[in-house]
Amino acid sequence: MAFGFRVGVPGMSVRISTRGVRTSVGPRAARISMGSGGTRISSGVGPFSASSSLGTGRRRTSTTRSRAVAPSAAQLERARRQAERAQQEAERDAAIAQLEELRRQTTSVHLQSFPPARPPVVPGPQQLSLAWALGEAQTHHLAGLGVFARAERAAAKRRAEEDAPAYLAAEEARLHAVHSELTAEAGQWWQALVANDEETVCEAVNYAFSDNTAAGCAVGVDGDVLSVVMRQQDIDSLPDQMPGVTPSGRLTLKTLSKRDRTLWWLTSMGSNIVATLKEAFAVTPGITAIDLAVLTRLPNTQRLGFVAYGRWTRQAIEAGPWRETTDALRFLDIGQDVACSVTTTASGNLSSSIKPLDTSRLPGLQSLLDHAQDDAGPGEGTLADLDGDLRANVPAAHSAPLPDRYRIRPFAEWKNQTACPTPRPASAAPPHSPALPGRAPTTALTPGQNLTLPEEAWQGLLIAFSFVGADADLTLFLTGTNGQVSCDEDFIFYNQPSAAQGAARLLGKQPDGPHTVERAALHLAALPAHIQRVTVAINMDVDTGLSCGALTHASLYMDCVTGAAWTFQPPADPDVRAMAIAEFYRHTTNGQQIWKLRAIGQGWADGLDGLARAHGVNVT
Structure with missing residues (x-):
């Protein structure tokens, strides 16, 4: 069959042109056109027609480039000058601020306040x-x-439990002794300062x-007058x-005239003089006046010289006001015999020159000028040396x-230095055994005797x-003023070896040759306030049925790390099976609470039960 092309749609028309192909469908009254140029709908009657686009067609757009115009040379120069002017103004403002701050700092030193010296308080050691x-x-x-060495570790822990209370008591007693020494040294220093001891006063002032x-x-110090350079x-x-x-009205910088510079320097010197006097008086409570001389390098000769001196009293300086x-x-x-190299002219203006003062009326300063010049020979003292000393005035003791x-x-x-003392039975001790070097002799107590314990003993006692x-x-009983324990936990015995958070503790029983020794550690200062007494007692083994009369060579030994020691030999009473040997108790003297020790030696026939009931323990 041959190729064929057929248009079979009624009312369709096709138009071909150089712009493309368009197809129209429908009568003229309502026609749709498609193809090149997009889709449109049109309507027409007689000589009139109208159409509308149903789609978006492509639009032609055009852009126009604007040509950049470079700034002119005049504009660039104007911008450069503005930037330079802004930078200069910023630098000027910064310089003005620095100069104002420098002047404020150098002329307002005297506005400081210095707290007066107080007796030193030595901080205590750590707890x-x-x-x-x-x-x-x-x-x-x-x-x-x-x-895995369980047995050895258990034994080591037991040894640690035995040593710990003694170690604690020893260290607390030693630290307390150190604190007492420091407090005594501080007190001596304060007394020397108040008494105007020259070395103490000069050291304190120079450190300040x-x-x-x-x-x-x-x-130097002469009576109650201090000399300062x-x-x-x-x-x-x-x-x-x-x-x-x-x-x-704009801020600017101007050249400082010689007279204005002299006024600035004089105000700065006066500010430093007043501040130096205020600080020296604050540090030295016993000083009533200060002779002060001012040293500086003279502008014309560049040699050191004195430019002001005088005497100022504490009353004049503290009266102020300094606002x-x-x-x-x-x-x-406000000073006495004040001399200054800056003087006032007849017209009332300050002199613009600074000249050294005549120090012939001051032998000390004149001697310094005569024998210690800038050009002194090798090995000789110079004012430059004094100048260097003043600039590096930090006491070596504090460096x-x-x-x-x-x-x-x-x-x-x-452990290597300290060993627990082994009590010597009273009968075996020589009657006049010499005291160990550095240790106080042992004090033997009699029944009913009491004494005041030293403060070192409060920090740790070994019993x-x-x-x-x-x-x-x-056994130990921690009781109140009525002699009764406040709870059963204040009763310390073999089944309850510690109380008061370890302040009272049994250390165990050990053989010592033919003797048996049971030890305890007592930290009186760590006991709670409600515990007023600590009773040290013994009781016989209830299974033996023996009384205290069966004990031979019985002795209670008490000492502290500093060496003070006390011993008491209780009576061998055959009628009692428990006995209160001694007691430590609080006592107030002159408003101060202290600890005292009393030897007792009284017992109970019914043994531990009677002893415990007498001290408020509930015995069932």
Whole structure:
């Protein structure tokens, strides 16, 4: 069959042109045209027609590029000048701010206040606890033991439990003794300062001056008058400009005239003089007047010289008032025999030159000028040396770190240095045994005797009961003023060996040759306030049925680490099976609470039960 092309849609017309092919369908009243140019709908009647596009055709767009115009040379120059002007104004404002701050700092030193010296308070040592001591002891005793060496570790822990209370008591007593020594030294220093001891006063003042802008040095004390040399800033070190205001009211920098510079320097010197006097009086409560001389480098000769001196009293300085920077110049009016190299002219203006003062009326300063010049030979003292000393005025005693006198001794060190004292039976002791070097002799007590314990004993007591002939147990009762325990936990015996968080503790019983010794540790200062008494008692073993009369060579031994020791030999009473041997009790004297020790030696026939009931323990 041959190729054929047929248009079979009624009313369709096809139009072909150079713009493409378009097809129209429908009558003229409602015709749709498709093809090139998009889809449109048209309607026409007679000579009139209208059409509308049903799609979006492509639109031709065009862009127009704008040509950039470079700034002219005049514009660039104008911008450069504006930037330079802004930078200059910023630098000027910064310089003005720096100069204003410098002037404020150098002329307002006297506005500072210095707290007056007070008696020094020595801080106490750190607080130690039984848990800490036990940890240190266990670390020492467990060192080198394997995890699976259970028996050895258990024995090591028992040894640690025995050593810990003694270690704690020893360290607390030692630290308390160190604190007492430091407090005594501080008290002696304060008394020397108040008494105007020359070395003490000069050291205290120079240490206070060590951070001053205008360095000062205390050089001597005569009665209640202190002599001080002060180093004033050289006038040549001041800037040559100062802030000013233009006729139009704008801030500016202007050249500082010689007279204005002299006024600035004089105000600065007065401010430093007043501040130096205020600080020196604050540090030295016994000083009533200060002779002060000011040293500086003279602008014309560049040699050191004195430019001001005088005497100022404590009353004049403390009366003030010191509120404004201009108050610094009042140093010229409130002192005695004041001389200053800056004088007032006949017209009322300040002199613009600074000349050295005539020191012939002051032998000390004149001698310094005569024998210590800038050009002294090798090995000779110079004013420049004094200048250097003033600029580096930090006492050597404070430049090196001080040793820590509150250092805690490691447990191993204590173990090597300290051993628990072994009580000697009273009958075996020689009647006149010499005291050990550095230790107080043992005090033997009689029944009913009492004495005041030293403060060192409050920090740690070791108690040892030594006996032969029968078995006995050591017990402690922590009671109130009525002699009764507040609870059963305040009863310390073999089944309850510790109370008051370890402040009272039994250390165990050990053989010592033919004797048996049971020890206890007591920290009186750590006891709660409601515990007013600590009774030390013994009771015979109930299974033996023996009385205290079966004990031979029985002795109670008590001592503290500082060496003070007391011993008491209780009576061998055959009618009692329990006995209160001694007691520690609080006592108030002159408003101060102290601890005292009393020897007792009284007992109960019904043994431990009667002893416990007498002290308020519930016995069932």
